[in-house]
Amino acid sequence: MTSQEIKSLTNQYVMNSYGRFDVAIDHGKGAKLYSPEGKEYIDFTSGIGVSDLGYGNEPWAEAIFDQAKKLGHTSNLFYTEPSARLAEKLCKRTGMSNVFFANGGGEANEGMIKLARKYSFDKYGLGRSTIIPLKNSFHGRTMAALTATGQDKFHNYFFPFVEGFKFAEANNLDSLMEVAGDDTCAVMVELVQGEGGVLPLDKDYVHSVAKLCEEKDWLLLVDEVQTGIGRTGSLFAFQQYGVLPDVCSFAKGIAGGLPMSGILANEKCKDVMTPGTHGTTFGGNPMCGAAGLVVQEILSDEFLTTVQEKGAYLRSQIEALDLPCFGKTRGLGLMIGIEMAEGYQNKEIADKLVEAGLLVLTAGPGMRLLPPLVITNEEMDAGVAIMKKTLS
Ligand code: PLP
Numbered sequence: 001m002t003s004q005e006i007k008s009l010t011n012q013y014v015m016n017s018y019g020r021f022d023v024a025i026d027h028g029k030g031a032k033l034y035s036p037e038g039k040e041y042i043d044f045t046s047g048i049g050v051s052d053l054g055y056g057n058e059p060w061a062e063a064i065f066d067q068a069k070k071l072g073h074t075s076n077l078f079y080t081e082p083s084a085r086l087a088e089k090l091c092k093r094t095g096m097s098n099v100f101f102a103n104g105g106g107e108a109n110e111g112m113i114k115l116a117r118k119y120s121f122d123k124y125g126l127g128r129s130t131i132i133p134l135k136n137s138f139h140g141r142t143m144a145a146l147t148a149t150g151q152d153k154f155h156n157y158f159f160p161f162v163e164g165f166k167f168a169e170a171n172n173l174d175s176l177m178e179v180a181g182d183d184t185c186a187v188m189v190e191l192v193q194g195e196g197g198v199l200p201l202d203k204d205y206v207h208s209v210a211k212l213c214e215e216k217d218w219l220l221l222v223d224e225v226q227t228g229i230g231r232t233g234s235l236f237a238f239q240q241y242g243v244l245p246d247v248c249s250f251a252k253g254i255a256g257g258l259p260m261s262g263i264l265a266n267e268k269c270k271d272v273m274t275p276g277t278h279g280t281t282f283g284g285n286p287m288c289g290a291a292g293l294v295v296q297e298i299l300s301d302e303f304l305t306t307v308q309e310k311g312a313y314l315r316s317q318i319e320a321l322d323l324p325c326f327g328k329t330r331g332l333g334l335m336i337g338i339e340m341a342e343g344y345q346n347k348e349i350a351d352k353l354v355e356a357g358l359l360v361l362t363a364g365p366g367m368r369l370l371p372p373l374v375i376t377n378e379e380m381d382a383g384v385a386i387m388k389k390t391l392s
Pocket residue numbers: 048104105106107109138139140141190194195223224225226227251252
């Protein structure tokens with residue numbers, strides 16, 4: 001099909017809930033994507049932080065193919081090897097104790113919220129179920145995750161929301177103490193607010209929150225759906241922050257492009273969920289597990305140091321352009337935000353870059369770059385050259 005045919009069919013038969021770019025993608029290689037007509041795009045998006053191995057990765061594709069021929073799906077009523085091995089890898093690399101597998105980021109956060117409430121119920125009984133997320137956060141589109149999302153623009157139309165959430169200002173301990181009370185059971189944070197504009201939390205603040213959680217027996221819930229699986233230059237961002245969450249959610253990059261997510265629980269929380277309390281039909285699907293094992297193999301600790309180097313390189317190259325529309329860059333590893341200069345709109349700039357062959361994202365009022373973690377310096381240079389040509 002041509003790009004035009006794909007767009008027409010999509011617009012006729014798929015619900016119109018996305019603000020799509022005017023681009024159809026057919027295939028990719030490395031960090032490059034191609035339209036059906038062969039137009040090339042440098043990809044600084046990774047399908048919103050998912051395709052960490054880029055496109056056309058042979059070991060990844062073969063592992064999925066081999067697993068599909070052997071066993072595609074069987075449900076969690078039975079034991080299977082790939083997700084068991086993946087869970088072991090994640091625990092051993094993080095110091096967490098066990099895993100619950102799900103399918104998407106919002107669903108993972110639902111599980112994290114449920115776990116926090118059950119932990120508190122088991123220990124303290126009813127009435128201690130309030131979760132404190134941060135303002136400007138994004139935790140997903142399912143009802144509890146949407147409730148926990150601290151940005152009103154996502155809430156329109158969908159009232160009433162789930163009870164038991166109170167919001168605190170990011171990087172402000174006083175604000176947290178103001179909303180906390182006898183009803184608090186957990187604090188929920190993104191270490192780098194992604195959709196909110198790529199805003200890393202202050203390390204001191206995160207340490208203070210972790211200490212407070214320990215003292216009060218509130219669970220520290222860390223949403224690593226976007227920051228996790230190597231994106232920030234460590235397997236999870238909490239490893240760079242030097243805190244161990246009670247529960248942490250992950251999704252996006254975990255299986256390199258197949259839909260998989262989950263939560264990791266620490267020693268204190270590993271036995272909270274008991275048979276019948278939580279579940280999902282597809283969670284830990286063997287094909288996703290097999291794909292996730294390849295991702296873990298490629299994202300070794302040595303590889304992850306290159307993610308930090310690449311992030312620093314890309315930011316320095318962009319800042320060196322000194323473009324009139326861009327302000328400062330920020331972020332961790334290959335999770336990069338760019339401030340917009342006064343008078344420029346992020347969506348207009350993104351549209352221009354995409355038209356010129358560079359795929360980029362917006363976040364909050366700025367730009368967001370999430371390139372595949374395997375991107376080469378040449379591919380980054382090609383993307384930066386498109387910025388220069390299009391925006392100078
Ligand atoms: N949490 C964070 C931090 C995210 O960035 C996202 C998606 O961007 C989500 C949750 C929701 O994930 P999903 O779209 O897979 O449900």
